[in-house]
Amino acid sequence: MTSSTGDRGFAMAERKGSWGLNGLIVAFAALILAALWATTLNQIAHDRMVTKAAARQQAADLARAFDARLAERIERIDHGLKHIRREMAGGPGLVPGRLAEFAKVVTDSALIQIAVFDAQGRLVDSTLPHAKGDNFSDRDYYLAHRNPSAGGAEDRLLIGRPALGRISQRWTLHFSRRIESAEDGFLGVLMIAIDPFAFSHLADDLPIGEEGAVSIVGSDRAIRMIHTRRDDPLRRGWIGRELPGDRPQFDPTRPTADVVRLHSTIDARPFMVAYRWMDNQPLIVLVHLSETEIFGRVNERAEFLLTAVTGMSGIILLFAAGLAVLGRRQHRARLDLAAANHLLRENERVLEQRVAERTVALERSNRHVHTLAYHDTLTGLPNRTLFADRAAHALRGGARDARKLAILFLDLDQFKTVNDTLGHPVGDELLVAVAGRIRQAVRPADTVARMGGDEFVVIAEGIASANDAAHVAERIMAAVGTPLSLGGRPLNISLSIGIAVFPDDGGDVPTLLKNADTAMYAAKTAGRNTARFFSAAMSMAAEQRLGMELALRRALERQEFTLVYQPKIALASGRLCGVEALLRWRHPERGWVPPAEFIPFAEEIGLIEQLGAWVLDQACRAIAGWDDTRFGPLSIAVNVAAAQVNRGDLAAVVDGLTRQHRIDPGRLEIEVTETAVIADTDRALATLNRLRSLGVAVALDDFGTGYSSLMYLRRLDIDTIKIDRSFLMNAHVDSRDGEIVRLIIRMAQTLHLSVVAEGVETEEHVAFLKDAGCDMIQGYLVARPMPLADLQDWIAAGHSAGSRPPPKLTLVSR
Ligand SMILES: Nc1nc2c(ncn2[C@@H]2O[C@@H]3COP(=O)(O)O[C@H]4[C@@H](O)[C@H](n5cnc6c(=O)[nH]c(N)nc65)O[C@@H]4COP(=O)(O)O[C@H]3[C@H]2O)c(=O)[nH]1
Structure with a gap:
């Protein structure tokens, strides 16, 4: 019971302790993981934010730089236009053949041609070998200069839509100015054709990445130029096309310069786009930075970080699990140790207790065994062994001091009958009562022993003569003879006593005991309830009895x-x-x-x-x-x-x-x-x-x-x-x-x-x-007891042998 309660206690403690520790480890691991992930994600977000901001700034800066370069280039072209126009106005005017001379001021590498048209749009002169007189009155720049939108005559630089040259078959951008005089008004148009891709060089050194682009779009939404790091024919194909009007750069509500996020119209990839309206021209400069590239490093780093953190998380989890297992094992081991210690102590205690109990039991058992070995269990009197011991001791004392002693052999009369008739429990009760009475009838120093059955022996030491022994016997008979009540029945009990005196009737214990026994039988034969001293004659009778017993047993x-x-x-x-x-x-x-x-x-x-x-x-x-x-x-x-x-x-x-x-x-x-x-x-x-x-x-x-x-x-x-x-x-x-x-x-x-x-x-x-009305008779008159064979003869003869047969004998069953 104790042990099982203890076991349960330990089991509960084990579970509690184990869960507590594990919980702590799990919580700790979760905390570390949460912190790690929070820091990592935060770092990634921060990286993106910083990168995005830097990219925005970069895009805006690039747009500004390109704007400045472009403005400067345009300014130079325009300067050339203005110079030629001035030269023409100051000199021969629209005189054919002089343009080449004037054109020297225009040193633009991208120059395709310089051309002059008269008021009707007819080619007056060109740096290219055109057929003089060709009419270009359908060209937008011509039309725009001839009919300025507001206020009639307006002197302004026009940069037209890219057009595919009729002669050159190259994309060209037409920079043009109106030629006029105060007197005659509109005289014609001076035009410089520039290869739009030449502007691309303006962006060559701009860090726009592999996928980035720089473009120039007019307020008319037509693309004037696209610059990419790679010579992408696709992008070339976009020159001259018109962009959708919903683009942020065309939104009049937005600022003239901004950075927006746009998806590529080609492949829908995201771009960070910085646009910028030019100050003096209806042109928009755009710098496209690929988000893939912008965030490429960040994403790589984030990916690295995430991979590292995932790995670390795994390691932390494993570590935590390991710690938990280890902790659990350690905890278990501690508990096991404690349980083992407890068990050990308990076992020790139980062992000590058992040893103590066993010792006590052993001592008790030894005492009991000793008592059993030397005492009669029923009456508590010394048994045959102790009697022999004491008798030998008494004999030695008697021999040494030349003193007599008597052995009195007592046997209850009719004890067998009492036992058989009243039962063993009553017989036992009687023996106990008799033992007590004998014990009280003799001196304390005398030994009273039970030899078995209803036989008792008394060693009466220090007697002066046989007469003293007779007195002892009388006292015993008187004590035992007093009526007693057993099981509610009055009972008269007597005993027969045989007396053998040392040294007269024997010099050793067995002889004295045998002779006292013989004398006791003599007392029995003499009619019981009496005592007899041993005599030589008795010895013979006793031998006869013994012989009879042996014979009967063998019979x-x-x-x-x-x-x-x-x-x-x-x-x-x-x-x-x-x-x-x-x-x-x-x-x-x-x-x-x-x-x-x-x-x-x-x-x-x-x-x-x-x-x-x-x-x-x-x-x-x-x-x-x-x-x-x-x-x-x-x-x-x-x-x-x-x-x-x-x-x-x-x-x-x-x-x-x-x-x-x-x-x-x-x-x-x-x-x-x-x-x-x-x-x-x-x-x-x-x-x-x-x-x-x-x-x-x-x-x-x-x-x-x-x-x-x-x-x-x-x-x-x-x-x-x-x-x-x-x-x-x-x-x-x-x-x-x-x-x-x-x-x-x-x-x-x-x-x-x-x-x-x-x-x-x-x-x-x-x-x-x-x-008297008796039913049946049995007796010698009918027949004496006879062997079976004789009985058969007796019946067969119809009479009894030797005795008077009954008047009429018939065999009947009962
Ligand atoms: N004088 C005289 N005697 C007669 C006469 N008719 C019969 N008897 C004797 O009377 C005794 C009758 O037996 P019992 O009363 O049972 O008395 C029996 C019985 O108590 C006992 N006994 C005999 N055989 C057994 C036995 O097998 N078992 C036990 N427990 N007792 C036995 O021994 C007793 C004596 O037996 P027995 O000597 O055989 O003596 C027998 C018998 O021989 C008669 O007309 N005159």
Whole structure:
């Protein structure tokens, strides 16, 4: 939980930190980019502006310069005109042949011809070989001079439209002046033809660029001259053409000199055009500067700048991205480091805590293990190991100081019964209570140990004589013998004690313990609730017991057990209604051992369950192998011990066996004693109910000898009650016993239970039982228990061997 919260915390911190840093980097990069671009664009705009302004200025300056040059050239031509005219007026006038003489003053390289026309437009003289008398009265300059627009006679220089010379076939510009005299008025026209392209030289040195142009246009919108750096025939083709009237230079509202932006009429390219009206002539001087050229460098620079800035932007972005990634990594690395540190510290802390916990647990466990190793977990008393240790220690002390000590071996009487009947939890409770009482009954210095089960041992040190040991035993018996209440039941418990004294009964712990144990069995045999000192004679008896136990344990393997079957017959009809299976043990040396001897012993040593299972298996086998057709159906009643009932799995065992032998469970009857039932009524009830639900019949054996509580009868789901033999023995003579038998039978009838009387030995018994209304009888009078083969013979013979047969024997099923 903590760790996952920590992880989330780190993840959030990581995201936050990472985003914060990245945001900063992005913002910083954006700022740099914005500044860079703003500066660059601003620079480019500024460049353009400055360049544009400079170009404007340049164009205007060029126009002014060209204007000045042109004006000066025109002035010179006009000067020539005026000079010739003066010469003519002062001398021969329009005398042919004199023009060449006068023309010497006109030194213009562009001169094509000088011509004089009379008042009728007829050529009077020319520097070119014209046919004299040719009429030029259609020429615009002639017409303009002959008929001046305002005020009649006007002496002014006229620069006509370019015209293609008739003779020269060259474009010519006609500079002309009127010739007049005060007396005669209009006498004619003096004209100088100039090659317009000669003016081009005026612009040769003007920096108009490769695409620039210088032109002269008249107020009549006719192009007089175009100068370009290259000899562009296209441009030549424009000479004489008329420009559209919407051009800015023709706009009367505009100033006479300006710089405008125009698109080429040829290819629509943009030009910066400076125009300038000449002062004394109706001519406009134009200087065209190509924007491509003007801004060429600027554009190149701008392009360079933009490329550089784009590149730089890319680099900045990359750098920023790199920084962001680096920052993110660094941040992540820092966080990882912090997380790792945190984790490390946390792990250290957890580790230390675990180590501390483990240490504590280990110590506790060690203590526990030590306690377990040396103490009994149930009672907390020293166990067999610690006992051996302490006993050895005590023995060494006794031997050294020549002091006696006694080993008292204690065994609870009837503990098995309590355990079997009241259940293990009660048995455990009893052991704890007894342990406490023993502990209190002895001196604190004495060791009280639990050897296992219901066996305790006391080491009574420093006793003067065997008598002192006897007193210790008495105190213990008195303490344990005090009635106690367990699970709400009053309980009287007693114990048997065997005493062995050091050094008289043994010099070492094992011997003393064995002898004390032997003495304890002697006390048991003597009737329990007593103490016995060890004697040599006891040793033999104990050995016999041990031998018996070994023999009994081996008997199953050696197949020394067998079952005999005693018939039960219906009293009214004399019909066989079943047999009771009874266990027999043939001891290899002692011969037949009575069940009353070995069955309680088997219960005591815990062998009865195994033995009981064997009996059940044998009975089922007998049923399975029974020849129904020959002998009629057979029902077998099997005795089960309290331990079997209280184990809780009896029904499962029976179910398994009936299935295994494939027999009808209805052929089986289970005989339980009252003691088995009262031990743990609920559990016994459950077991019996399960048995009955399987179809197995249940009989209550030895009825009357135990508690015989009516309550049990009411609660128990049984089929049959078996009246104990002890009641029947004197029933016909002892009125009390007789009454008990009658009572039991009446009660059974009331509860709709069958009644079997056991130990029927005489006719008197039969008569009494008939009179009392008993259902079935079982006893020597009918038949003694016999092997299965004998039973078959017995049935086949229709009588019982050796005993009085019933009046009439018929085989019936239950
Ligand atoms: N004097 C006399 N005795 C008669 C007469 N008719 C029958 N008996 C004896 O009475 C006992 C009847 O069995 P029980 O009351 O269940 O008493 C049984 C039963 O409690 C126990 N037992 C025998 N076999 C088994 C067994 O397989 N399992 C368990 N748990 N107990 C068994 O041992 C007890 C003694 O068994 P057994 O010695 O076979 O003794 C049997 C039987 O032989 C008679 O007319 N006169």
